[in-house]
Amino acid sequence: MASHTISGGSITTELRVNDRIRVPEVRLVGPGGEQVGIVRIEDALRLAAEADLDLVEVAPTARPPVCRLMDYGKFKYETAQKARESRRNQTNTIIKEMKLRPKIDQHDYDTKKGHVVRFLKAGDKVKITIMFRGREQHRPELGYRLLQRLAADVEDLGFIESNARQDGRNMTMVLGPHKKKSEAQAEVKAEKVKTTAAKAAEKDAEAAEVKAHREAVQKIATPKKPRRRSENLDPDMEA
Helix, strand or coil: CCEEEECCEEEECCCCEHHHCCCCEEEEECCCCCEEEEEEHHHHHHHHHHCCCEEEEEECCCCCCEEEEECHHHHHHHHHHHHHHHHHHCCCCCEEEEEECCCCCHHHHHHHHHHHHHHHHCCCEEEEEEECCHHHHHCHHHHHHHHHHHHHHCCCCEEEEEEEEEECCEEEEEEEECCCHHHHHHHHHHHHHHHHHHHHHHHHHHHHHHHHHHHHHHHHCCCCCCCCHHHHCCHHHHC
16 A cells, blocks of 8 residues: 655555544654654544644554544645656656767767767766777777767766676767756756747847837938928919
8 A cells, every 4th residue: 555654654545534543542643743642532532623633543553553633634735746746757767879989080979979968968878889890899998998088078967877898899888967857857948948038038129129210210300391382383373
């Protein structure tokens, strides 16, 4: 049976509360975890009613059973909240793999290292595999030095979780991230929110600048001079 551990005993998901507790006496624990002692069930229920709390059986197998004074409704709510938070934070650790050759050129190395950096930032483990071919198998030190170089280049993001070891034609090493998966995801989410807010602020600033420019142009524009009647009509017609 699943249980929730609290001070004073282990509380199960199927609890006997108040009048459902049918034993002659109980070992009573106060709301702050203080030991009250063995009391009759009638007295325990009376103390619970006087304190406006519930009498909850937290250790039914004890002799006598252990009961605690608590706000059972509040306890159930907080327990449910913690369970939901725990489920949200549970993430499966993913092991990515990156393969390199012992005589890799600098450009390819930088590309591969970039992928390793991205994986570690995301909170994933990375298995680095050095693949030997032909005579390269007789130069394991080349692979070892390459693995140590890579580990040093990303030491601010990850650590060597499994040291380099020879496995047939390959040499492998596992790097673990310094940050947990949940922490990495939270940072990525926060960064996205920050970037979105920055873009929105930049867009608002540009709109305000355009509006101010238009208003300034309207203020300095010369108004058209109104034409008088005599300028519009033939003089002979006026006469």
